[in-house]
Amino acid sequence: MRTTKTSLEKADIERKSLLGALPDDAADDELEQHLSHLDFSAGSPVRRTLYRRLVQQVARPARRQPVVVTILSRLSAVAVLALVLGTLLGMLRFQPDASPVYTTALAAPHVNPAATPGTAVVSGEAVDTHPRPLPTPLAPPTGEDWRLLRTRTLFP
Amino acid sequence: MDSVIASGEVGFSQESALTPEEFLASYDSYFPQVYNYICYRCGDVATADDLTSNVFELALSHLNEYRPDRGSLSAWLLGIARNTVSNHYRFERRHACVSLDDGRDRAGGDDTPEEAFLSQETRQALFAALQTLDGRERDLLGLKFGAHCTNRRIAEMTGLSEANVGVILHRALGKLRVLLKA
Numbered sequence: 001m002r003t004t005k006t007s008l009e010k011a012d013i014e015r016k017s018l019l020g021a022l023p024d025d026a027a028d029d030e031l032e033q034h035l036s037h038l039d040f041s042a043g044s045p046v047r048r049t050l051y052r053r054l055v056q057q058v059a060r061p062a063r064r065q066p067v068v069v070t071i072l073s074r075l076s077a078v079a080v081l082a083l084v085l086g087t088l089l090g091m092l093r094f095q096p097d098a099s100p101v102y103t104t105a106l107a108a109p110h111v112n113p114a115a116t117p118g119t120a121v122v123s124g125e126a127v128d129t130h131p132r133p134l135p136t137p138l139a140p141p142t143g144e145d146w147r148l149l150r151t152r153t154l155f156p
Numbered sequence: 157m158d159s160v161i162a163s164g165e166v167g168f169s170q171e172s173a174l175t176p177e178e179f180l181a182s183y184d185s186y187f188p189q190v191y192n193y194i195c196y197r198c199g200d201v202a203t204a205d206d207l208t209s210n211v212f213e214l215a216l217s218h219l220n221e222y223r224p225d226r227g228s229l230s231a232w233l234l235g236i237a238r239n240t241v242s243n244h245y246r247f248e249r250r251h252a253c254v255s256l257d258d259g260r261d262r263a264g265g266d267d268t269p270e271e272a273f274l275s276q277e278t279r280q281a282l283f284a285a286l287q288t289l290d291g292r293e294r295d296l297l298g299l300k301f302g303a304h305c306t307n308r309r310i311a312e313m314t315g316l317s318e319a320n321v322g323v324i325l326h327r328a329l330g331k332l333r334v335l336l337k338a
Contacts, residue, residue: 031333034282035301041191046205051183053209054216058176 174222174229179215186230187212189303190237196298197241197291199283207244211237231313234303238295238313245291285335293328300325 041047140146190211194204215222215236222232286294299305299313307325311318 029329031329031336032301035297036304038301039188039192040195040201040204041188044191044201044205046209047187047191050187050209050212051180054180054183054212057213057216058180 174219174224176216176219179219179229182229183212186233189230190233192302193234193237193298194241194302196286196302197294198244199287203244207237207240211240214240227312230303230305231309234299234305234313281336282332285332288335289328289331293324293331296321296324297328 187208191204191208194207194211195201198204198207211233215233222229226232286297289297296310296314299310300307305313307318307321310316311321314321316324
């Protein structure tokens with residue numbers, strides 16, 4: 001019973017406080033009065049320094065970009081755009097039929113009867129398609145060659 | 157152009173945006189609000205110095221985004237301050253637990269040495285107690301006593317109901333009283 005009453009009392013105090021029934025509570029309350037009068041900005045050195053900084057920012061004229069830089073940047077933007085558009089148009093106009101026809105002699109022996117297997121005919125011209133052997137690596141210089149090479153390198 | 161309203165807030169025309177010169181003219185009116193609010197939130201004068209500078213510089217650089225018809229300049233600045241402090245905590249990942257020695261020395265500079273000593277002791281205890289409150293309570297206490305906002309304005313800024321703001325403040329003050337008496 002006592003607990004209920006305490007809760008009701010608390011609720012009543014809060015309600016009165018909210019409704020403004022205790023409007024001058026702050027004036028009587030030492031803590032609230034103290035809090036209301038606290039001013040940490042009073043002796044703050046940042047107050048003046050910040051103000052001066054803000055004044056400088058306001059007084060400073062807006063930085064303008066040089067005209068040359070502006071023109072160059074716009075030109076580069078136009079160039080990039082043209083490149084992209086050109087590439088796109090080139091892709092659209094690409095026609096596979098118009099490209100050189102690559103046929104093998106096996107597929108169309110009548111084109112070049114002299115062609116042998118492994119020979120491709122590109123626009124009527126025979127091209128050898130056999131894999132070429134890899135070039136042999138150069139042997140390291142030995143003996144007299146090495147001596148001559150060193151001599152020429154050191155005393156050209 | 158400017159007109160000082162009864163609440164101490166500087167009023168501007170509702171139609172046109174604020175010019176930098178008008179903003180500078182109102183600097184002295186709003187600096188204490190922002191600075192004290194950040195002090196309540198951070199409990200660290202050095203951090204408050206930095207964050208207050210950030211708030212005003214940010215406000216000046218984004219002055220064209222301020223719309224007088226949407227709210228007062230004070231509310232706009234305090235909104236920036238709240239976001240700045242939240243971002244500070246989000247990125248720094250450290251909660252304020254630094255003593256306010258610096259601030260205690262600065263505040264109340266006109267007091268006699270005895271008064272200043274008593275004031276310092278009271279503030280020391282007060283800020284030690286403030287650190288035990290959670291972020292929302294410190295936020296509301298800062299807006300109420302640091303920025304001197306009414307409960308209605310706090311409710312508008314925080315998105316809470318006015319009654320909820322009153323309850324949270326009432327409970328936070330109760331906690332402070334208990335802590336300070338202990």
